[in-house]
Amino acid sequence: xxxxxxxxxxKIIEKRQSVAFWCNPISGHATLYWYQQILGQGPKLLxxxxxxxxxxxxxxxxxxxxxxxxxxxxxxxxxxxxxxxDSAVYLCASSLATSGSLFEQYFGPGTRLTVT
Amino acid sequence: GxxxxxxxxxxxxxxxxxxTINCTYTATGYPSLFWxxxxxGEGLQLLLKATKADDKGSNKGFEATxxxxxxxxxxxxxxxxxxxxxVYFCALSDRNTDKLIFGTGTRLQVFP
Numbered sequence: 001x002x003x004x005x006x007x008x009x010x011k012i013i014e015k016r017q018s019v020a021f022w023c024n025p026i027s028g029h030a031t032l033y034w035y036q037q038i039l040g041q042g043p044k045l046l047x048x049x050x051x052x053x054x055x056x057x058x059x060x061x062x063x064x065x066x067x068x069x070x071x072x073x074x075x076x077x078x079x080x081x082x083x084x085x086d087s088a089v090y091l092c093a094s095s096l097a098t099s100g101s102l103f104e105q106y107f108g109p110g111t112r113l114t115v116t
Numbered sequence: 117g118x119x120x121x122x123x124x125x126x127x128x129x130x131x132x133x134x135x136t137i138n139c140t141y142t143a144t145g146y147p148s149l150f151w152x153x154x155x156x157g158e159g160l161q162l163l164l165k166a167t168k169a170d171d172k173g174s175n176k177g178f179e180a181t182x183x184x185x186x187x188x189x190x191x192x193x194x195x196x197x198x199x200x201x202x203v204y205f206c207a208l209s210d211r212n213t214d215k216l217i218f219g220t221g222t223r224l225q226v227f228p
Contacts, residue, residue: 040220043218048215109157110159
């Protein structure tokens with residue numbers, strides 16, 4: 001079974017530029033998550049989708065970050081304009097369900113963003 | 117709000133040594149508890165989990181017991197290997213929101 005795919009793996013941009021990350025979850029997984037992992041910290045949830053609807057985006061900085069999951073499959077996360085403090089690894093995860101024994105989240109390899 | 121506190125790393129051990137990585141949590145309600153591992157260059161992987169008090173999660177020789185009285189979920193392994201070198205994250209999930217809240221991670225380095 002193929003895992004969660006993310007691209008690009010690395011991205012370097014200047015502040016005030018825009019950037020987009022792509023995620024393709026495991027086939028059949030209804031729930032998709034985007035996390036931000038700043039160096040030395042644990043991942044922090046930015047947004048959670050159930051199919052193509054948003055379940056939780058309470059920690060998404062909506063003035064500069066946006067995300068969509070068209071057709072309930074793959075997803076894109078965009079930052080516009082980027083700030084220095086956005087430098088982090090952006091992780092995508094998916095799961096079959098949101099609770100119970102099917103809850104396990106499977107993580108992609110992440111995209112490392114450096115803002116200069 | 118809910119939070120997870122892990123011991124700071126790095127933890128440096130010789131092969132076959134005993135490992136303990138401490139994890140305590142603060143939560144309202146009764147969360148599920150997890151340990152995730154991140155090997156160099158790879159994504160996070162679920163190592164083990166426990167969903168209620170006194171449950172013991174185990175996998176690949178690692179164990180952790182859900183201790184409600186001490187709000188802890190310490191990770192242990194009796195004999196570590198060089199291949200266990202990785203960053204370990206403790207996490208909790210609130211039953212109502214399913215949101216994962218992670219600790220800051222503990223880097224383990226095992227030398228032969």
